[in-house]
Amino acid sequence: MIQSVPYLVTLALLALAFRLASAFDPSALQDFCVAVNDSSSGVFVNGKFCKDPNLVKVDDFFAPGLDIPGSTSNPLGSNVTRIAVDNLLGLNTLDISLARIDFARNGVNTPHTHPRSTEVLQVLEGTLYAGFVTSNPNRLFTKILNKGDVIVFPISLIHFELNIGKTDAVALSFFNSQNPGVITTANAVFGSNPLINVDVLAKAFQLDKNVIEYLQKRIWQNSNN
Incomplete structure (x- = not known):
């Protein structure tokens, strides 16, 4: 032993x-x-x-x-x-x-x-x-x-x-x-596919759901191609 x-x-x-x-x-x-x-x-x-x-x-x-x-x-x-x-x-x-x-x-x-x-x-x-x-x-x-x-x-x-x-x-x-x-912050948060649930982002950013929906409808540019 x-x-x-x-x-x-x-x-x-x-x-x-x-x-x-x-x-x-x-x-x-x-x-x-x-x-x-x-x-x-x-x-x-x-x-x-x-x-x-x-x-x-x-x-x-x-x-x-x-x-x-x-x-x-x-x-x-x-x-x-x-x-x-x-x-x-x-x-x-x-x-x-x-x-x-x-x-x-x-x-x-x-x-x-x-x-x-x-x-x-x-x-x-x-x-x-x-x-x-x-x-x-x-x-x-x-x-x-x-x-x-x-x-x-x-x-x-x-x-x-x-x-x-x-x-x-x-x-x-x-x-x-x-x-x-590369993960571009704005693109990942507001332009993911499919989109992140509005309730999640509204609570995370303390914003109205309408603001989140507006941001998700924008075309997010990405210079990091």
């Missing part, structure tokens, strides 16, 4: 180590896994099949066009151009992606979250008012950002940017996920 104690301790330590290790992505066992929509490839990694390494080309790791401004001719006055695994196949399994954000004067990237990623935003041109809100208690952190400034939005927290300058603005965002996901 006494001899079994070290064995049990070893098992307990192994179980703890496995639990800790399983909380993070495993280390890569290959140089890359270029995504391909072909089930015959046989290796399915993180939602994508891996292209045969012998068929991989340099263009699998290349995406042009991030120098081209996105159209801000919409009610929000902003546009997000993403470079993620769906349009840069070589990003698959590398846990990174990025986006260009264009802002017209007074343009806003509305409050939203990225459920699978932290975001680092750098201002390339212009002046932005940016911030994020913590989980309960909901503390607001804001900062005015000028050209060259950087801010971090912690994973899954609601954040936003507003162009407060006198010219158009441009920013680059970097994510520690190949597919960070």
